[in-house]
Amino acid sequence: MRTIHVAGTCDTKGEEIAYLRDLILARGQAVTVVDLGTRAPTIRPDISARDVAACHPDGADAVLGGTDRGKAVTAMGQAFAAWCSANADRISGIIAVGGGGGTSIACSGMRELPYGIPKLMVSTLASGDTAPYVGTSDITMVPSVTDIAGLNRLSRVILSNAAHALIGAATAPRPAADTDRPAIGLTMFGVTTPCVTAISDQLRDRFDCLVFHATGTGGRAMERLLDQGVLSGLIDITTTEIADLLFGGVLPARPDRLDVVARTGAPWVGSVGALDMVNFWAPPTVPDRYLDRLFYHHNPNVTLMRTTPEENTQIGRWIGDKLNACPGPVRLLIPELGVSALDIAGGAFWHPEADAALFNALKDTIRDPTRLVFLPHHINDPAFAKVAADTFLTLMRP
Known part of the structure; x- marks a missing residue:
């Protein structure tokens, strides 16, 4: 069954991820939480970081076994890209939240999803040069305005708007494809x-x-x-x-x-x-x-x-x-x-x-x-x- 996926580093952005999850559940939509972190999560995900890391060509230990954060972020991005490619048919829409590292990881995966699957990235980097993150995909970048470091009066509004935008896109009737002409x-x-x-x-x-x-x-x-x-x-x-x-x-x-x-x-x-x-x-x-x-x-x-x-x-x-x-x-x-x-x-x-x-x-x-x-x-x-x-x-x- 296709579900809306919420992705992010559950070790550092657990509060925001849980808030997005609960907003989507409150609208009657099934949710799958995907952990992209490299340390112990602060909330319980549906797809663990080790499940994602196992999709890396060199296995989970290539992602989670080291102490260099930069290498871990790169490796987790590669793993999430492979995970998204393998699981695209389970995703009705995806929303992610992150700072620099989380944005890089999440977008690495979302870029591999087919065009037309709704993709929202709530990021501290969304008001800058987003080309390295969006690439040739149809990711929608949403500026977080404040840093993603706990909920506040502004971040709740930004995240709520993003979550409901994704729900609308994921549940709206899809336009009929024009298959009569190549x-x-x-x-x-x-x-x-x-x-x-x-x-x-x-x-x-x-x-x-x-x-x-x-x-x-x-x-x-x-x-x-x-x-x-x-x-x-x-x-x-x-x-x-x-x-x-x-x-x-x-x-x-x-x-x-x-x-x-x-x-x-x-x-x-x-x-x-x-x-x-x-x-x-x-x-x-x-x-x-x-x-x-x-x-x-x-x-x-x-x-x-x-x-x-x-x-x-x-x-x-x-x-x-x-x-x-x-x-x-x-x-x-x-x-x-x-x-x-x-x-x-x-x-x-x-x-x-x-x-x-x-x-x-x-x-x-x-x-x-x-x-x-x-x-x-x-x-x-x-x-x-x-x-x-x-x-x-x-x-x-x-």
């Missing part, structure tokens, strides 16, 4: 929105189009779903995350970007969308080595740097090598009149020489010339979107 993934940025919107409009009657914001995590989430078999193919128009990976931007892909396409052999239609830019936050965050470069201030918190011909050559070789490893149906579409809304005649990033360097590197690197399609259009031209949609249909047909 799902596909598309990557988009603000500067490629007209293109991707037009492609989606042309394919929506045949496919469930899932559009991912190309912010690093967006690309990883899309590729994770392809790896899980949720997506049937990709229209990877906006590969800008690769520029951030290679040149220190703040929205980078990981080095394994595109490896899942090679691994699965899935149909892939891609382009070079927004490879004219590297992303940084507010101007003071730009590294000193780039201060003499061409910038576009998208908003007060986002600064875009134009890529150079030399950088575009490196990007082209990187993408070309990745596509050479792909055994499946692959097409890379080249918009000869510009790769983003800024890279257009008269635009802030219009730089034909830089684009030519990118295109030539791709042409020189990709071994199968039939995989590379040059089009006399700008990336946001409706004609480019039509070719992309038609090409994808052709690759999907077999």
Whole structure:
């Protein structure tokens, strides 16, 4: 039977965990308490820390047998990730509470749960940079405001709100899944929105189009779903995350970007969308080595740097090598009149020489010339979107 799970370190957060448990029980919901601590608990859990630790690849003693807290936290996180993977079908929703160590452990497990299972993390870290904790998952981070060090007039309200939010999500009717059409993934940025919107409009009657914001995590989430078999193919128009990976931007892909396409052999239609830019936050965050470069201030918190011909050559070789490893149906579409809304005649990033360097590197690197399609259009031209949609249909047909 699926139950709501409450997770945390019962040795240090027992009072808060018990409070969450009792709130959920009072609403008539079954609860399973999971201990993620490494010392004797102050409340009685349903799943002991040793039960969780036993899921570590090296056994429970690798988690509970040492005195180094940092190593214990890391090991318990690995164990809880394995435990969640093995027990996902028992979880209707999960809420966890923790400080630094507890947040790391709990999120390590919650990230392994399927999308759609409600996940709330009440944390002292929730108002900072949560990317390392959330990753590509759908964890909801709830700021605890006060430290998690015993109940008080404010923490009771915060925990109550979180518990009832989870109950609502876990008990609400689930939307009917659209299983009549296969799902596909598309990557988009603000500067490629007209293109991707037009492609989606042309394919929506045949496919469930899932559009991912190309912010690093967006690309990883899309590729994770392809790896899980949720997506049937990709229209990877906006590969800008690769520029951030290679040149220190703040929205980078990981080095394994595109490896899942090679691994699965899935149909892939891609382009070079927004490879004219590297992303940084507010101007003071730009590294000193780039201060003499061409910038576009998208908003007060986002600064875009134009890529150079030399950088575009490196990007082209990187993408070309990745596509050479792909055994499946692959097409890379080249918009000869510009790769983003800024890279257009008269635009802030219009730089034909830089684009030519990118295109030539791709042409020189990709071994199968039939995989590379040059089009006399700008990336946001409706004609480019039509070719992309038609090409994808052709690759999907077999």
